[in-house]
Every structure is written in C-alpha cells, then in structure tokens.
Amino acid sequence: MQKPLEELNASAQGDFVAALANIFEYSPWVAEQAFAARPFAGVNALFAAMKTAVERAPEGLRLALIKSHPDLADKTQRAAGLTAESSAEQNSVGLDRLSDAEYEAFERVNNAYRSKFGFPYIVCVRRHTKDSILSNFEQRLPNDVATETATSLAEICRIAALRLDQLVISSDRLPVYGRLSTHVLDNNSGKPAEGITVELIERSALGASRVIARAVTNSDGRTDQPLIGGRPVPIGRYELIFSVGSYFKERNVPLSDPPFLDDIALRFAVSDPEGHLHVPLLVTPWSYATYRGS
Known part of the structure; x- marks a missing residue:
C-alpha cells in the first residue's frame, strides 16, 4: 500500500x-x-x-x-x-x-x-x-x-x-524511469499515420521472445501511451512490428498483390534504462526509414 x-x-x-x-x-x-x-x-x-x-x-x-x-x-x-x-x-x-x-x-x-x-x-x-x-x-x-x-x-x-x-x-519523484515511444509518418500522404497496429517484442537468445506491448497509432501517428513508461526501459534487444500493409489497403492506396511491404519489423537495442528512446517510422507502400530519436 x-x-x-x-x-x-x-x-x-x-x-x-x-x-x-x-x-x-x-x-x-x-x-x-x-x-x-x-x-x-x-x-x-x-x-x-x-x-x-x-x-x-x-x-x-x-x-x-x-x-x-x-x-x-x-x-x-x-x-x-x-x-x-x-x-x-x-x-x-x-x-x-x-x-x-x-x-x-x-x-x-x-x-x-x-x-x-x-x-x-x-x-x-x-x-x-x-x-x-x-x-x-x-x-x-x-x-x-x-x-x-x-x-x-x-x-x-x-x-x-x-x-x-x-x-x-510525494510531490517529487526519483529519477528511476525511462520511456520508449514511437511515431509513424505516412510519407505517401504526407500526414501522420493513424490506425497502424504496433507490437513491441522483447527478443531472447535462449528462450521464447515475448510481446511487451500492443497499441494502435492515434491521429498524431503516435500511441496514446509510451510503449514502455512509468518504469525503466530494460536493457536488451527488441523488435517493433508495424502492420502497414493493412493500413494502406484500408485507405485504398494502390498496392501490389501481395503488398511489397506488409509487416515492417525494426530491430534495435536499449542500453539506457532511464533514458527516452524514440523509434519512429517513415513509410510508403514501397519504402521506409527510421532513426534513433529522443
């Protein structure tokens, strides 16, 4: 309590x-x-x-x-x-x-x-x-x-x-928490990508990988809450999966069959549990890019 x-x-x-x-x-x-x-x-x-x-x-x-x-x-x-x-x-x-x-x-x-x-x-x-x-x-x-x-x-x-x-x-907090967030920009329309399903997976070398968070991007292309927040972001290896194929299909964007890009998986690592790591995605039906944000 x-x-x-x-x-x-x-x-x-x-x-x-x-x-x-x-x-x-x-x-x-x-x-x-x-x-x-x-x-x-x-x-x-x-x-x-x-x-x-x-x-x-x-x-x-x-x-x-x-x-x-x-x-x-x-x-x-x-x-x-x-x-x-x-x-x-x-x-x-x-x-x-x-x-x-x-x-x-x-x-x-x-x-x-x-x-x-x-x-x-x-x-x-x-x-x-x-x-x-x-x-x-x-x-x-x-x-x-x-x-x-x-x-x-x-x-x-x-x-x-x-x-x-x-x-x-208390009115103050100890500096013990980090944050992991994402942001998706639809470069095909030049707007934030609303409605993309995002899944965060913690990868494991000796055991089963596990899903840490699932979310859907909002009108700003972000998730309503950080993928990890209110706690340290554990040191380790992760994968972010963005379901872009269904997103573009629902907006009647011309696609190949099957889509050239369907689920995009970004693999990255965390080294600073108390830091803010931002992993954005810039995407079209034919290309994507990312970078380490903060």
Whole structure:
C-alpha cells in the first residue's frame, strides 16, 4: 500500500520502520537510521538519508545486506518463499518462466559467482532483460571482491530507489524511469499515420521472445501511451512490428498483390534504462526509414 510522505514524516519510529523495512531487503536497520533525519522535504531526501545509512554502516552490516538477497531464478529459494518485493521484481523480467536452457545458464553463473565471491550476484532486474542479466553476470565474474562488493551495494541502492518510488507518494519523484515511444509518418500522404497496429517484442537468445506491448497509432501517428513508461526501459534487444500493409489497403492506396511491404519489423537495442528512446517510422507502400530519436 502506498504511503503519503506527510504520513511517514508524522509517524512514530515503529510505524516508520515497519512501512520502509523492506526497501532494503530484510534490513529494517536502514529505515531505523534514516528516521532521525525527518522531516523529509521529498522522496529524494528520504532516499538520500537511507542511502547514507548504508554508506556509513560497518563493513559487516553492509556484507549482511548483500547476503540477504536471493539468487536469481533459484527454484529452491522460490519454493522456500521470496519477499513479495523480490518475487515481483524477478517475475517482471520473466525469471519465473525460463526455458530449460535459460535455467541451466542461470544456475551455472549463480554457482560460479557464489563460488568466487561468497555472496549472491545482485543486479536491479527491473533495468534488464533475461539476456542482459546473463551478459552482466559474465562481465562481472572477472572482477575482484572489492569491486563486486561496491557494485552489489550500488545495485541494491537502485533496487531500493525503485521500491521507494513505488511506495511513497510525494510531490517529487526519483529519477528511476525511462520511456520508449514511437511515431509513424505516412510519407505517401504526407500526414501522420493513424490506425497502424504496433507490437513491441522483447527478443531472447535462449528462450521464447515475448510481446511487451500492443497499441494502435492515434491521429498524431503516435500511441496514446509510451510503449514502455512509468518504469525503466530494460536493457536488451527488441523488435517493433508495424502492420502497414493493412493500413494502406484500408485507405485504398494502390498496392501490389501481395503488398511489397506488409509487416515492417525494426530491430534495435536499449542500453539506457532511464533514458527516452524514440523509434519512429517513415513509410510508403514501397519504402521506409527510421532513426534513433529522443
């Protein structure tokens, strides 16, 4: 349940800690430390106080915070019960429905990482796809313990920022969201293309690709809502499919049979989860173009 910041500022310590106890996984001591800094002018100030508590904590307490996190895609831990927050985060990226090849890949890297560092691999999964998590695993395995300790704490803070922004109602927002949008221009008529069906697909190397969003362009040639918005745009590889053949047919534009261009698929990648990526399409029955917008 969301909490207004004003209510948290007025809370007794026990209520304040109970509300924020799991912003940092199984670590209510972070909220206990932050309580003394009340009242907070906004959620950014609240998060800064919680982050400072982590940064100033003894080394052993920071290590305990790292070890409190679960392995990713671990069936045993799922059976034992994850926190509601961890479960929702892992499910959001599809870690509850992996292919056999993906489960094997996650088991391999989880074991290799724990064997080397003695604590679980931690990444803010809401900023990633399954493929990019596995890639990040491989990139981080060569690091030393000090580097991975610092990296893990930074990822924990990213996780906490997203949890806090979802929980606390405030006049300000934490800078944790990105946006993916599109815009279709009918170059045959020189107008925005209204009524084109658009499908966004997250591509996967080891498992099944999945549809992330479906929409139809409006009178401005845009979708009413961003294809991804109100959350990070996960790092990964995507495909946008535009149904242009049916669009031109419905407008009685002369076409070949079958149409030279029917469904146009644009493949692209996302590297900045908090950025705005705009992928427009300029189309005629015989040609199309795109570019990276913002």
